[in-house]
Amino acid sequence: MDFTNLHQDHKPLLIANVWDVASAKIAEELNFQALGTSSSAIASLLGYQDGEEMSFLELHYMVKRIACCSNLPLSVDLESGYSRDSKDIANHLKALKDLGVVGVNLEDSIVAKKRSLVEAERFSNLISEVTKILRKENIEIFLNIRTDTFLLNIPNKLEETKRRIQLYEQAGANGIFVPGIEELSDIKEVVDCSKLPINVMCMPNLPDFDVLSGLGVKRISMGNFIFEDMYQQFKLRTAEILNQQSFKSLF
Incomplete structure (x- = not known):
């Protein structure tokens, strides 16, 4: 089943969010259907903030290594496109496509000291320009x-979300990602x-997968939470070794 069709199954597509070859191989061993990179995890791995x-060249290298070592469909978190220019973003998408990438996330916020939303019409115009370039080629x-x-958590977030979804749908989006949503009524x-x-x-309060399926959700992402938990476990285990002055806890 191709990546687009995986979003039409009766159960939501659970994406394994990975950050390197090792995590991608583990996801493949566990029979996940698709991978998605976590921009936050990869940034942290390289010593950057999200x-x-x-x-983009650093991201491209990490994606290349993951794509070379996995047979699963791979989607890439491209943040805001690593440019504000539609031609640049389209070129980034083409470069990722050449690696075998089948999808990307593009977000309508940018970080300049703090994260803030891009004006909805401006971002939808950007999407439209990008999709026109992709169709042409x-x-x-x-x-x-x-x-x-x-x-x-902006004011009137539900109504603004629905407004933006309509704009992005008209601009050529194939899917919509709403991180942070938790309430059943909002999701519905x-x-x-x-x-x-x-x-x-x-x-923390996201409903379980069966409930999400019943609400009509088609895709579930892990974000960078497993990555953060992994390093918390590393810290705890290493502290245990230091305290015990022994490696016995590893075995």
Whole structure:
């Protein structure tokens, strides 16, 4: 089943968010259907903050290594496109497509000291320009457009989310990603307002997968939470070795 069709199954597509070859191989061993990179995890791995501090070339290298070592469909978190120019963003998408990448996330917020939303019409125009370039060059890649209305907890976030979804759908989005959404009623309204597959992300109060399936959610992401938990476990285990002055706890 190709990547687009994976968003139409009766169960939501659970994306394994990975950050390197080792995590991608583990996800493949566990029989995940698809991989997605976590920009935050890769940035942290390279010593950067999330928010396009690392260069596209650095991201490209990490994606290349993951793509070379996995047979699973791979989607890339491209943040805001690593440019504000549609031609540059389209070129980034083409470079990723050449690596075998089948989809990307593009988000409607940028980080300049702090994260803030891009004006909705401006961002939808950018998406439209990018999709026109891709169509002209016959490049197919799944555009999962992320809106950060809930993540940033803006006023009237539900209504603004639905407004942005309609704009992004008209601009050529293939899917919609709403990180930070947790309430059942909010998720249902978002799903019902669009014909596109809706993607939600791991959150403390996110309903379980069966409930999300019943609400019509089509894709579930892990974000960088497993990455952060892994390093917390590393810290705890290493502290245990220091305290015990022994490696016995490893075995």
